[in-house]
Amino acid sequence: MKLTIERAVLLKALGHVQSVVERRNTIPILSNVLIQASGDHARLTATDLDMEIVEEAPARVERDGQATAPAHTLYEIARKLPDGADVTLELGGDDPRVFLSAGRSKFHLPSLPPGDFPVMPTEDLAVSFSLPAEDLARLIDKTRFAVSTEETRYYLNGIHMHPAERDGRKVLRAVATDGHRLALAEADQPGGASEMPAVIIPRKPIGELRRLLEDLDDDIEMSVSEGKIRFRLGAAVLTSKLIDGTFPDYERVIPRGNDKIMRVDRAPFAQAVDRVATISQEKSRSVKLSLSDSNLVLAVNNPESGTASEELSADYSSEELSIGFNARYLLDVAGQIVGDEAIFEFADSASPTRVTDSGDPNAEYVLMPLRV
Amino acid sequence: MTAFSASSGGGQLALDLTLDPDYRASSFAVSEANANALALVNRWPRWRQGHLLLVGPAGSGKTHLSKIWSERAHAIVLERDRVERSLSRVTRGTSVLVEDCDPGVDEPGLFHLLNRAAGDSGVSVLLTARSFPGDWPVTLPDLVSRLAAAERAVLHEPDDALLRQVLEKLFRDRRTPLGAGVLEYLLMRMERSVDFARRLVAVLDNAALARKGPVTRALARDVLTALSGE
Numbered sequence: 001m002k003l004t005i006e007r008a009v010l011l012k013a014l015g016h017v018q019s020v021v022e023r024r025n026t027i028p029i030l031s032n033v034l035i036q037a038s039g040d041h042a043r044l045t046a047t048d049l050d051m052e053i054v055e056e057a058p059a060r061v062e063r064d065g066q067a068t069a070p071a072h073t074l075y076e077i078a079r080k081l082p083d084g085a086d087v088t089l090e091l092g093g094d095d096p097r098v099f100l101s102a103g104r105s106k107f108h109l110p111s112l113p114p115g116d117f118p119v120m121p122t123e124d125l126a127v128s129f130s131l132p133a134e135d136l137a138r139l140i141d142k143t144r145f146a147v148s149t150e151e152t153r154y155y156l157n158g159i160h161m162h163p164a165e166r167d168g169r170k171v172l173r174a175v176a177t178d179g180h181r182l183a184l185a186e187a188d189q190p191g192g193a194s195e196m197p198a199v200i201i202p203r204k205p206i207g208e209l210r211r212l213l214e215d216l217d218d219d220i221e222m223s224v225s226e227g228k229i230r231f232r233l234g235a236a237v238l239t240s241k242l243i244d245g246t247f248p249d250y251e252r253v254i255p256r257g258n259d260k261i262m263r264v265d266r267a268p269f270a271q272a273v274d275r276v277a278t279i280s281q282e283k284s285r286s287v288k289l290s291l292s293d294s295n296l297v298l299a300v301n302n303p304e305s306g307t308a309s310e311e312l313s314a315d316y317s318s319e320e321l322s323i324g325f326n327a328r329y330l331l332d333v334a335g336q337i338v339g340d341e342a343i344f345e346f347a348d349s350a351s352p353t354r355v356t357d358s359g360d361p362n363a364e365y366v367l368m369p370l371r372v
Numbered sequence: 373m374t375a376f377s378a379s380s381g382g383g384q385l386a387l388d389l390t391l392d393p394d395y396r397a398s399s400f401a402v403s404e405a406n407a408n409a410l411a412l413v414n415r416w417p418r419w420r421q422g423h424l425l426l427v428g429p430a431g432s433g434k435t436h437l438s439k440i441w442s443e444r445a446h447a448i449v450l451e452r453d454r455v456e457r458s459l460s461r462v463t464r465g466t467s468v469l470v471e472d473c474d475p476g477v478d479e480p481g482l483f484h485l486l487n488r489a490a491g492d493s494g495v496s497v498l499l500t501a502r503s504f505p506g507d508w509p510v511t512l513p514d515l516v517s518r519l520a521a522a523e524r525a526v527l528h529e530p531d532d533a534l535l536r537q538v539l540e541k542l543f544r545d546r547r548t549p550l551g552a553g554v555l556e557y558l559l560m561r562m563e564r565s566v567d568f569a570r571r572l573v574a575v576l577d578n579a580a581l582a583r584k585g586p587v588t589r590a591l592a593r594d595v596l597t598a599l600s601g602e
Contacts, residue, residue: 148584177389180584250389253388
C-alpha cells in the first residue's frame with residue numbers, strides 16, 4: 001500500500017475515528033486504525049468491538065492495499081505536521097512497519113496484520129430514514145446530560161429513542177434518565193421512521209455522534225435493527241451495537257397534573273443557583289427553593305461552610321412551598337432552556353417536578369427533589 | 373411507595389422507574405404453595421360448571437396466573453362492577469376473566485355469566501378474589517349458592533422456596549442490581565408474604581437508584597428495619 005494525503009484531510013479523518021480507540025486495550029490491534037487505499041481515496045476504520053467509525057478521505061493512491069498503525073500516535077503526528085504538508089503512508093517490502101513521510105519528517109510505526117483487524121459483521125438494518133443533522137444534534141443535546149453513568153443499571157446508560165405520537169403529531173422521541181432526573185426531547189418524525197424499533201443508544205457512540213455532527217449541516221442517514229444502529233454522516237459512517245435491555249416505562253414518572261406553577265427568568269435563576277451552590281455540600285449539592293407569592297428564595301445551609309440565600313422575583317401564585325434540589329441538576333436543565341423563562345410545575349416537596357422551556361415546546365424535564 | 377429516608381444517599385429521592393412485570397408462563401414460580409392452583413387452572417377447558425374461582429392473598433400470583441390463562445384461552449376481561457352491560461360480548465365459546473371479585477361485584481351480571489358458563493355454550497369464566505365467596509358482600513341468593521358450589525383454586529402464602537423465586541422475579545422485573553449475599557440476607561429476615569416482598573423490593577430498588585449503586589447488605593438492613601417499624 002502507498003498513498004499520499006493532505007495533512008489537513010488526514011487530520012480531520014483521524015480526528016473523527018481515533019477517539020473510538022480506547023487508551024488501554026487488552027487486544028493490541030484495537031489500538032490501531034485500519035487504513036485501506038484504493039481508487040482515489042483512503043478509508044480509515046477504528047473500532048472498540050462495540051462501535052466502529054469508518055471515514056473515507058480523498059488521497060492519491062499509488063499502490064492499493066491496506067495497513068494498520070497506532071491510532072493515537074498517527075493522530076498526534078498528523079496534528080504536529082505543518083499545515084499544507086503532503087503525507088505519504090506506505091507499507092510493503094520486507095519492513096513490517098508503516099512508513100510515514102511528510103517533508104523532512106520520517107516515521108516508522110509498528111504495524112499489525114490488517115487481516116486481524118476486527119470488522120463489525122454487516123447485518124440487515126431493516127429500517128432506514130434520513131433526518132436533518134440539526135434535529136439529531138438537538139435530540140442528543142437536550143437529553144444526554146441525564147444519561148446514567150451507573151454501570152449496574154446498564155439499561156439507563158444510553159439515550160432511548162423511538163417513534164411516538166404527541167397530540168396527533170408524529171415525532172421521533174429521545175429520553176434519558178439516571179433515576180434522579182429525566183430529559184425528553186422530540187423532533188418531527190422523519191418519513192420511514194415509524195417502523196423503527198425502540199432502541200437504547202449507548203453513551204460512547206452518542207458522544208462520538210455528537211462530535212461528528214459538529215461539522216455537518218446536511219441530512220444524515222440513520223439505519224436501525226433490533227441490535228445495531230448506523231449513522232451515515234457525510235464521509236463518515238458510525239455503526240454501534242445497541243444496549244440489549246428494556247428502558248423503563250418513563251411516561252409513568254412524568255407528572256402531568258402538577259398544579260403549582262412557577263415561571264422564572266432562566267438566566268438570573270441559573271446564575272443565582274450557581275452562586276448559592278458555591279457553599280453547598282460536595283455530595284448532595286443541595287439548594288432549597290422557597291416559594292411564596294411572586295417570590296423565590298434560593299438558600300443553602302451547610303454546617304461546615306456557612307449559609308447563603310438569594311431572592312428572585314418569580315411568577316408564582318399558589319400556596320407556599322419549600323423544595324430541595326441538587327444544584328447540578330437545576331443548572332443542567334437551565335443550561336438546556338432556550339427561551340427566556342423556565343416553567344416549573346410542582347406537586348409537593350417529595351414528588352417529581354416537571355420543567356418546561358418557554359422557548360421550546362419539544363422538550364421537557366423531570367427532577368426528583370432532595371429532602372432538605 | 374413507602375417513604376424510606378435515603379439519608380445516606382444525601383437525601384436524593386429517585387423516580388419510580390418500574391418496568392412492566394414479566395407475566396410469561398415460563399416465569400411463574402411454582403412450589404407447593406401454588407402447584408395445585410396452577411394444575412387446576414391448566415385443566416381448562418375441563419372446569420366443572422365451566423368456571424373456576426382463583427383465591428389467594430395479595431401478591432400470591434393471581435394476576436400472573438390469570439394472565440397466563442387469558443393468553444392461552446384468548447380471554448376477554450370484564451370489569452367486576454359492569455358485567456351485565458358487557459354480556460353482549462360473551463358469545464358461544466368466549467373465555468372471560470373477572471378480577472378482584474370480592475368487593476362490589478355486579479351480582480345479576482355475574483349470575484347470568486356463570487349460568488352461561490354452566491350451560492353448553494362453551495363459555496369459560498375465571499374469577500379471582502382475595503377471599504372466599506362466604507366473605508363477599510353478596511346478597512343475591514342464587515349467586516350465593518352458585519359461588520358456594522364453584523370449583524376453587526387456592527394460592528397460599530409462599531413457602532421459602534417460593535419466596536426466593538418471587539424475590540428473584542421482583543428484582544428481575546425492576547432490573548435491580550444486587551450485591552453479593554443480599555438475597556440470602558433478605559430471605560432470612562423478611563416477613564413471609566409476597567405482599568411484603570413487593571413493598572420491600574420497591575423500596576430497595578428506589579433507594580438504590582437514589583444512591584446510584586446496587587442494593588447492598590447495609591441498605592437491605594436499613595430498609596428492613598424501616599419497614600418493620602411501620
